[in-house]
Amino acid sequence: MIDVINPADGSVIGQTPLMSPAEVAEAIDRTCEAFPAWALKTAKQRSDILRRWYDLVRADKRVFAELMVRENGKCLSEALGEIEYGLGFIEWYAEEARRVYGDTLPSHDANASVLVMKEPVGPTAAITPWNFPFMMITRKVATALAAGCTMVIKPAEETPLTAWKLLEYAREAGIPSGVFEMVTGDPQAIGEAFTRDERIHKVSFTGSTRVGKILASQCGTTLKKMTLELGGNAPFIVFDDATLTDAVAGLVSAKLRNSGQVCISPNRIFVQEGIYSRFVEQLIAAVSKIRVDQGMQEEFDVGPLINQQAVKKVTSLVNDAIDQGATVHLGGKLHEKGGLFFQPTILGDLDDSSALHNTEIFGPVFALYRFKTEEEAIRRANNTEYGLVTYAWTNQLGRAFRLSKQLEAGMIIMNSGSVGTASVPFGGIKHSGYGREGGHYGIEEYVQVKYVLMAGQ
Ligand code: ADP
Numbered sequence: 001m002i003d004v005i006n007p008a009d010g011s012v013i014g015q016t017p018l019m020s021p022a023e024v025a026e027a028i029d030r031t032c033e034a035f036p037a038w039a040l041k042t043a044k045q046r047s048d049i050l051r052r053w054y055d056l057v058r059a060d061k062r063v064f065a066e067l068m069v070r071e072n073g074k075c076l077s078e079a080l081g082e083i084e085y086g087l088g089f090i091e092w093y094a095e096e097a098r099r100v101y102g103d104t105l106p107s108h109d110a111n112a113s114v115l116v117m118k119e120p121v122g123p124t125a126a127i128t129p130w131n132f133p134f135m136m137i138t139r140k141v142a143t144a145l146a147a148g149c150t151m152v153i154k155p156a157e158e159t160p161l162t163a164w165k166l167l168e169y170a171r172e173a174g175i176p177s178g179v180f181e182m183v184t185g186d187p188q189a190i191g192e193a194f195t196r197d198e199r200i201h202k203v204s205f206t207g208s209t210r211v212g213k214i215l216a217s218q219c220g221t222t223l224k225k226m227t228l229e230l231g232g233n234a235p236f237i238v239f240d241d242a243t244l245t246d247a248v249a250g251l252v253s254a255k256l257r258n259s260g261q262v263c264i265s266p267n268r269i270f271v272q273e274g275i276y277s278r279f280v281e282q283l284i285a286a287v288s289k290i291r292v293d294q295g296m297q298e299e300f301d302v303g304p305l306i307n308q309q310a311v312k313k314v315t316s317l318v319n320d321a322i323d324q325g326a327t328v329h330l331g332g333k334l335h336e337k338g339g340l341f342f343q344p345t346i347l348g349d350l351d352d353s354s355a356l357h358n359t360e361i362f363g364p365v366f367a368l369y370r371f372k373t374e375e376e377a378i379r380r381a382n383n384t385e386y387g388l389v390t391y392a393w394t395n396q397l398g399r400a401f402r403l404s405k406q407l408e409a410g411m412i413i414m415n416s417g418s419v420g421t422a423s424v425p426f427g428g429i430k431h432s433g434y435g436r437e438g439g440h441y442g443i444e445e446y447v448q449v450k451y452v453l454m455a456g457q
Contacts, residue, residue: 002157002184007073007304007340008294014071016160019185024193027181031152032123032199034178039120039148043098050094050142053173054087057166061087064134064162066296071159072133073303073340074258075295079134086135088422089438090142096443097146112455118447120148121225122201125194127187127215129207130306131261133159137166139422139437140204141180147446149202152181154190156207158306187211195219202226202446206263209386209431227435227445229263229427231360232388235381236266237403239374240274242393242415248282250417251366254391256290256344259302260364261310263432264389264411264419267361269368270377276370280348283366284329287344292335302364304340311340314363321347321356321367331364352380360386374399382408388428389419410436 001015017023038046057064065079074082103116124144128136137153144151155163167182183190191211194200195218202225205215209230219226236254238247255266271279291301305311311334318332331343346366350356356367371377381390389411392403404412410428413419420426425436435445 004071004158004161005307006070007306008070010339014161016157016164016184019183019190021189021193024183024185024190027152027183028125028193028197028200030178031125031150031181034176035120035123035150038145038150038176038179041148043100046146046148047094047097049174050090050097050145053170053175054090054094056169056173057083057090058087060169064165067165068133068159068162069295071161072130072258073295073306075293075297075299075301075303077298077300078258079295082132082135085420085422086132086138089135089139092422092439093142093146093443096440099440100147100443100447109453109455111457112453113457115452115454117450117452119450121446121448122149123199124149124151124202124204124446125200126151126153126204127191127194127207128153128155128163130156130158131258131263133162134166136206137163139442141166141170143437143442144204144446145175145179147443149446150179150181152183152194154183154187154194157184157187160184191215192218195224196222198222200224204435204437204445205229209433212433225445227427227437228433229435229437230388230431230433231386232263232265232428232432233267233358233360233384233386234264234389234391234409235268235270235384235407236391237270237371237377237381237393238272238275238279239377239392239394239396239399240272241395241399242275243395244275244278244282246415247393248279248286250391250393250415251283252286252290254417254419255366256287256302256364259305259342261306261362263360265361266391266417267367268357268381269366270371270380271368272377273370273372276368280329280346280368283346287330287346287366290344292337292341292344302344305342305363307340310362311342314342314361314365317356317359317361317363318345318347318365321350321354324351324354326350326354352383358384374402378403378406382406385431386428387430388432389413391417
C-alpha cells in the first residue's frame with residue numbers, strides 16, 4: 001500500500017494499493033472486455049447512467065470536498081468550486097452523448113450514397129495529476145464514456161482517495177466493472193502497461209511536459225491517439241488602459257487558486273510602465289489580506305504546497321530571483337506556520353532571463369515584469385516553449401482583437417482571470433500539448449470517423 005498524506009500537517013489519511021503488474025493487467029483486460037457491450041448501448045442509456053452518477057455525487061458533495069481538502073490541501077470553498085466544475089463535465093457529456101452526429105455527403109457516384117459515421121475509438125486509458133483530484137477524473141471519464149469508450153484511469157498517487165470515491169459512486173450509479181476501472185501503483189510501470197497495450201486505442205494525459213513526452217513516444221510504438229494537457233508558462237498582460245481594480249482582482253484569484261499549483265496559473269505578469277507602480281500597490285494591498293491556513297473553514301485561504309519537493313523548488317526559484325536583484329514587495333519565504341506553507345509572495349522588476357521566467361512556478365508567487373509597448377508585450381509573452389493560456393487586460397477593442405490573433409496559446413482570456421468550464425475547449429499548443437477537453441470538441445477526441453460508400457442502389 002502507498003500512504004496518502006495530508007499536506008497541511010503531514011498526517012497519514014489513507015492508503016492506496018501498490019498494484020502488481022498482474023493486477024494492472026487484469027484491470028486493463030476488464031476495460032477491453034467491457035468495450036463492445038458499452039459501445040453497443042444507446043446514447044440515451046449511456047446518458048442516463050452518467051446522469052445518475054452526477055446526481056449521486058452532487059448529493060454528497062460535502063463528503064468529497066472535505067476529502068479533497070485533506071488530501072490536496074486546497075481550501076473548502078475551492079474544493080466545492082472544483083466539484084461544481086467537475087460535475088459540470090458529467091452533466092455536459094451526459095447531454096453530449098446524444099449529439100454525436102454523423103454526416104451524409106453529396107455523392108460523386110449517382111448510384112451511391114456517402115455516409116460518415118462516428119464510432120467510439122475503443123478502450124482508452126488516462127493518467128491524471130494531483131492538483132484537481134476530482135475534476136481531472138470526471139473530465140476524462142465522462143467524455144470517454146459518453147462517446148461509447150471504456151476507460152482505465154491512474155490517478156496521481158498523492159490524491160487517489162477522491163478518485164476511488166468517484167469510482168465507488170460510479171458503480172452505485174450503474175457504471176459497470178470494466179467500463180470505468182482504476183489502478184494505482186508504480187506510475188512508470190502503469191504508463192508502460194497502458195501505452196504498450198495494442199487493445200488500448202487512446203491515452204489522455206494531464207501532467208508535466210516531461211512525462212507527456214515520455215508517454216507520447218511510448219504511444220508512438222502502438223500509434224495511439226492522444227490528448228496531452230501539459231505544463232504552462234502563462235503570461236498575464238496588463239495594459240495602461242485596463243481597469244486596474246478588475247485586473248488586480250482577476251490576477252489574485254487566478255494566481256492563488258490551489259496555492260498557485262495550477263497549469264493555467266499566471267506565471268509571468270507583464271505590466272505596462274504607466275500603471276506599474278499603482279498596480280503593485282493595489283496588488284500588495286489585496287494579497288496582504290489573504291489568509292494562509294489548512295483550509296477547512298468556509299472562507300478562501302491559501303493552503304500548503306503539495307510536498308517537500310514543491311517547497312524546495314519554489315524556495316529556490318524565489319531565492320535565485322532575489323539574488324539577481326528582484327524587488328521583494330511581499331513574502332519571499334516559508335510561512336511561519338512551517339511545514340509546507342509558503343508565504344504569498346510578490347516579486348517585482350524581474351528580468352526575462354531569470355529562472356522564474358522560464359519555469360512553471362507552481363506556488364503562490366506573483367512574478368512582475370515591466371513593459372513599454374504592445375509589440376514588446378506580445379513578443380515577450382510568446383517567448384516560451386509553452387502555449388496553454390494567455391491572459392490580457394485592455395479596454396481597447398482593436399488591441400484586444402490584435403492580441404487574440406497574435407498571442408500564441410490554446411486559450412486567450414481577455415479581461416478575466418477565469419478560464420475553465422465544461423462547455424469550452426480546454427487545451428494548449430507547443431509544448432503545452434495537443435487535443436482539447438470540454439464542449440463538443442472534447443468528445444471528438446474519443447470518436448473516429450468512418451466513411452461508408454453505399455453503392456449499387
Ligand atoms: P506533476 O508535476 O503534476 O506531479 P507529473 O507529470 O509528474 O506531474 O505527474 C502527473 C501524473 O503522471 C501522475 O499521475 C504521475 O503519477 C504520473 N507519472 C509520473 N511519471 C510517469 C511515467 N513515467 N509514466 C506514466 N505516468 C507517470
